[in-house]
Amino acid sequence: MPSIASTLLAQTPSPLTPADFWLPIGASQQAAGVDWMFTAINWICYFFFLLVVTMMVVFVVKYRGKPGARFRSDAPTHNTLLELSWSVIPLLLCIAIFWYGFKGYVDLSTPPKNSFDVNVTAFKWGWQFKYPNGAQSDNLVVPANRPVRLTMRATDVLHCCFIPAFRVKKDIVPGRYSTLWFQCDHPTGLDEAAGYHLFCAEYCGTGHSNMNRRVLVLPQAEFDAWMVKQAAWLDEIPDDELYFKAGPKIYARCQQCHSLDGTAGLAPTWQGLWDRVANPTGAVRFTDGKSYADLIGPGKEFPTPQDYVRDSIYNPGHYLVAPYGNVMPTFKGQLNDRGIDAVIGMMQHLDEFNAKGVWTKATSAKDPAK
Amino acid sequence: MTTLDAPRHDILDTTASSDNYLTHSRGFLSWALTLDHKRIGVMYLIAVLGSFLVGGIFALLLRTELLTPGRTFVDADTYNQFFTLHGAIMVFLVIIPSIPAALGNFVLPIMLGAKDVAFPRLNLFSFYLWVGGALFTLYSLAVGGFDTGWTFYTPYSTTTTTGGVVPVLIGVFILGFSSIFTGLNFIVTVHKLRPPGMIWFKMPLFLWAIYSTAIIQVLATPVLAITLCLLIVERTLNIGIFNPSMGGDPVLYQHFFWFYSHPAVYIMIVPAMGIISEIIAVHSHRHIFGYRFIAFSSIAIAMFSFIVWGHHMFISGQSGLMNTIFSLISFSVAIPSAVKTFNWTMTLYKGTISLTAPMMYGLSFLFLFTIGGLTGLHCATLNTDVHLHDTYFVVAHFHYVMMGSALIGMIGGLHHWWPKMTGRMYHEGTAITACIIIFIGFNLTFFTQFMLGSQGMPRRYYDYQPEFQIYHVISTIGAYTMAVGFVITAVCFAQSLMSGRRAPANPWGGRSLEWQCASPPPHDNFATTPTVGDCYNFTAVIWDEKQQGYIVDRTLDPDMPHSTGAKPGGHS
Numbered sequence: 003m004p005s006i007a008s009t010l011l012a013q014t015p016s017p018l019t020p021a022d023f024w025l026p027i028g029a030s031q032q033a034a035g036v037d038w039m040f041t042a043i044n045w046i047c048y049f050f051f052l053l054v055v056t057m058m059v060v061f062v063v064k065y066r067g068k069p070g071a072r073f074r075s076d077a078p079t080h081n082t083l084l085e086l087s088w089s090v091i092p093l094l095l096c097i098a099i100f101w102y103g104f105k106g107y108v109d110l111s112t113p114p115k116n117s118f119d120v121n122v123t124a125f126k127w128g129w130q131f132k133y134p135n136g137a138q139s140d141n142l143v144v145p146a147n148r149p150v151r152l153t154m155r156a157t158d159v160l161h162c163c164f165i166p167a168f169r170v171k172k173d174i175v176p177g178r179y180s181t182l183w184f185q186c187d188h189p190t191g192l193d194e195a196a197g198y199h200l201f202c203a204e205y206c207g208t209g210h211s212n213m214n215r216r217v218l219v220l221p222q223a224e225f226d227a228w229m230v231k232q233a234a235w236l237d238e239i240p241d242d243e244l245y246f247k248a249g250p251k252i253y254a255r256c257q258q259c260h261s262l263d264g265t266a267g268l269a270p271t272w273q274g275l276w277d278r279v280a281n282p283t284g285a286v287r288f289t290d291g292k293s294y295a296d297l298i299g300p301g302k303e304f305p306t307p308q309d310y311v312r313d314s315i316y317n318p319g320h321y322l323v324a325p326y327g328n329v330m331p332t333f334k335g336q337l338n339d340r341g342i343d344a345v346i347g348m349m350q351h352l353d354e355f356n357a358k359g360v361w362t363k364a365t366s367a368k369d370p371a372k
Numbered sequence: 373m374t375t376l377d378a379p380r381h382d383i384l385d386t387t388a389s390s391d392n393y394l395t396h397s398r399g400f401l402s403w404a405l406t407l408d409h410k411r412i413g414v415m416y417l418i419a420v421l422g423s424f425l426v427g428g429i430f431a432l433l434l435r436t437e438l439l440t441p442g443r444t445f446v447d448a449d450t451y452n453q454f455f456t457l458h459g460a461i462m463v464f465l466v467i468i469p470s471i472p473a474a475l476g477n478f479v480l481p482i483m484l485g486a487k488d489v490a491f492p493r494l495n496l497f498s499f500y501l502w503v504g505g506a507l508f509t510l511y512s513l514a515v516g517g518f519d520t521g522w523t524f525y526t527p528y529s530t531t532t533t534t535g536g537v538v539p540v541l542i543g544v545f546i547l548g549f550s551s552i553f554t555g556l557n558f559i560v561t562v563h564k565l566r567p568p569g570m571i572w573f574k575m576p577l578f579l580w581a582i583y584s585t586a587i588i589q590v591l592a593t594p595v596l597a598i599t600l601c602l603l604i605v606e607r608t609l610n611i612g613i614f615n616p617s618m619g620g621d622p623v624l625y626q627h628f629f630w631f632y633s634h635p636a637v638y639i640m641i642v643p644a645m646g647i648i649s650e651i652i653a654v655h656s657h658r659h660i661f662g663y664r665f666i667a668f669s670s671i672a673i674a675m676f677s678f679i680v681w682g683h684h685m686f687i688s689g690q691s692g693l694m695n696t697i698f699s700l701i702s703f704s705v706a707i708p709s710a711v712k713t714f715n716w717t718m719t720l721y722k723g724t725i726s727l728t729a730p731m732m733y734g735l736s737f738l739f740l741f742t743i744g745g746l747t748g749l750h751c752a753t754l755n756t757d758v759h760l761h762d763t764y765f766v767v768a769h770f771h772y773v774m775m776g777s778a779l780i781g782m783i784g785g786l787h788h789w790w791p792k793m794t795g796r797m798y799h800e801g802t803a804i805t806a807c808i809i810i811f812i813g814f815n816l817t818f819f820t821q822f823m824l825g826s827q828g829m830p831r832r833y834y835d836y837q838p839e840f841q842i843y844h845v846i847s848t849i850g851a852y853t854m855a856v857g858f859v860i861t862a863v864c865f866a867q868s869l870m871s872g873r874r875a876p877a878n879p880w881g882g883r884s885l886e887w888q889c890a891s892p893p894p895h896d897n898f899a900t901t902p903t904v905g906d907c908y909n910f911t912a913v914i915w916d917e918k919q920q921g922y923i924v925d926r927t928l929d930p931d932m933p934h935s936t937g938a939k940p941g942g943h944s
């Protein structure tokens with residue numbers, strides 16, 4: 003096998019291995035070690051499988067009894083040497099497999115010191131990737147030719163970060179951090195179709211299979227530029243354009259549960275939502291029996307409707323509109339004040355959007371800002 | 373029980389005893405309140421096969437949904453319920469009770485030459501616990517079902533809004549006690565009710581397997597019961613045990629759950645291994661090869677099964693040291709499995725092999741278990757498991773073991789003992805055709821899933837990337853093929869019950885005690901305690917034209933331990 007240590011620590015780029023009968027494309031420094039082990043075990047399996055099946059078929063053909071024939075009685079009942087040998091040889095093989103698998107695993111789970119850090123938050127049902135300069139992204143964008151370490155947390159239930167092309171996977175457990183590292187030497191650009199798959203591999207409910215995103219790998223210089231641009235995207239939008247430029251992008255993370263056209267979902271629709279919170283009545287009840295009118299308004303728990311919406315985003319389990327369950331993750335630390343403003347703005351101007359959250363006003367009015 | 377009806381001479385001909393366990397007493401209560409292990413076994417069998425039908429329908433539904441990416445005919449939430457119900461029903465209601473409770477109940481006391489199990493009332497109680505557990509599971513469907521996956525991983529299982537979670541947890545809790553009591557009963561029965569002369573190393577290997585299984589059932593299942601209780605407490609009383617938002621630890625749940633559920637894998641497979649030892653020896657009509665190695669490997673598997681649970685958690689956040697230790701110990705299970713496989717294969721050597729329906733299932737088992745066992749190597753190895761964990765590769769691996777081995781073993785055992793249980797033969801050609809169809813369908817379904825998984829398709833996915841579709845289509849076609857095979861098997865059995873040829877006492881040429889009482893056995897199994905020979909010495913078994921079955925000619929077997937030397941007989 004290629005020495006794992008030399009493969010991983012070498013500065014030379016790892017080869018891009020194409021997909022074959024068993025394994026998908028391999029694009030990380032770690033892929034070669036895992037693939038070598040997988041293939042080695044495969045050959046051991048082929049050998050023993052053919053051995054057993056060949057013996058089985060040969061014996062069945064050769065010793066097939068004829069009807070009415072007297073049973074043979076010359077067969078050996080045991081052979082201690084033979085039986086010991088087929089205990090000891092598999093044992094030695096197993097120890098060898100364990101040892102190489104262990105060595106590979108040590109390399110898989112030890113991020114190099116010069117790793118670039120990305121913060122990952124997994125939630126029902128999506129991902130957020132955060133960068134040291136404050137940039138945020140829905141796809142995992144990473145620099146090429148450099149070890150990348152993901153520090154991951156989950157806001158609600160178990161998730162699992164799985165990147166098949168890199169041969170890495172790690173559960174994300176709410177209440178603790180988990181880490182994962184890889185190094186990819188093969189840039190993909192920002193085109194999603196060219197990116198590597200990233201899946202959630204731990205069952206997490208309705209949208210489990212919709213948590214697939216792309217890993218996009220950029221050369222270091224391009225990556226730095228992307229990170230700067232990405233960090234500023236909310237700030238670069240003028241205040242009065244925030245709701246239709248940033249709103250739909252943020253809403254993309256809400257649409258799995260909150261519809262815009264009144265369609266029933268896992269959570270209240272946004273259709274007419276602003277009317278209901280701006281003019282609170284007793285009609286909308288929470289699971290604890292209180293209503294909008296009890297909570298929203300001057301002197302009450304939420305003096306303005308904006309306060310209520312903000313609390314619902316940051317602290318979703320605080321009050322639950324009946325009959326919905328406590329399924330929404332918190333967006334604390336993910337959406338800043340400008341993000342909240344964009345969401346509220348979108349709720350206020352919902353008539354300017356179609357059911358998919360696409361802003362349609364541009365065609366009907368010259369001046370989008372009121 | 374009272375006997376009100378006269379024996380039915382219209383059914384029973386004169387050569388068989390008119391009094392068998394099916395006709396011994398009549399009426400609903402004579403079954404519902406029976407203490408006869410054979411009737412309890414038959415009731416279990418009907419219940420388990422009914423559950424198998426339900427679990428199988430869910431499998432077909434979820435395979436159908438997976439024909440296309442995105443929506444095929446149901447939404448994501450319904451699909452999540454399909455695979456959860458398929459898993460929970462197949463594991464808790466079908467495979468765990470299938471061999472020990474259904475076939476074991478019927479065969480074990482007869483193999484021992486005993487009249488019944490040690491605690492007949494406890495046995496009936498176990499059955500009703502099973503019924504209670506099954507009713508709770510049904511009830512959970514009525515109140516909204518559950519979508520947690522059969523593993524009930526927290527915090528999803530304690531926060532999901534589906535309404536049937538607590539009922540099914542109670543159901544599984546009750547099923548666990550059914551399993552514990554059955555195991556307890558069998559341990560005592562094997563210890564106390566062996567006939568004179570049947571020392572431990574003269575027991576049929578099926579009994580060794582059932583005995584090993586019973587030990588796991590008694591020792592591991594209480595942990596599941598405690599875990600489920602904690603889960604119910606967390607969900608209903610909001611006491612934080614596993615949910616981190618209340619101060620709990622979800623990884624702790626995984627430790628508790630797999631501490632039971634890994635041994636449970638062996639509760640499912642070890643009895644099937646016992647059946648295969650019987651089938652291969654009896655239908656090769658030749659002494660089992662390496663009896664002691666097979667017997668000890670059953671015990672070894674039972675012991676190792678308790679210390680390998682952590683290999684379900686290599687990527688869960690468990691420490692690297694724990695992963696290393698669990699990986700190393702997990703390989704230890706490979707050794708007894710390899711020993712058994714080679715010993716079964718060698719049992720074919722110089723045998724007199726009859727390719728009967730049970731033997732076809734036995735050979736299928738050998739083929740499928742070899743694949744299922746060998747692919748365990750990929751999963752026990754640390755760095756390859758990181759890639760394969762939670763993908764279809766693991767799904768394929770455990771289906772090869774749980775279905776291709778445990779269930780195929782059970783169906784094989786059913787064909788093996790069917791003449792004994794019902795007193796009827798089935799049409800051999802039909803049964804073999806069904807077996808071949810199931811074998812082909814099984815490999816179509818699950819071999820493609822190995823490729824799906826190693827290519828990177830995660831499990832429990834409603835929607836998937838278009839490049840995976842071809843594998844899913846083949847897999848679904850395989851599932852339909854298997855369904856056809858099982859329907860043919862059902863028709864074959866129904867035909868046997870209605871108009872099958874009357875079965876002789878010993879249709880296959882077996883040597884263990886169950887083949888020396890009538891088919892079906894009388895209420896008390898044996899009039900007198902039978903004497904025991906070497907249950908794998910087939911030299912004394914000869915074909916009897918008059919009975920159209922085999923008989924044991926004791927003059928050919930002086931009942932000596934080493935009677936394998938050929939005796940010149942006039943039967944060539």
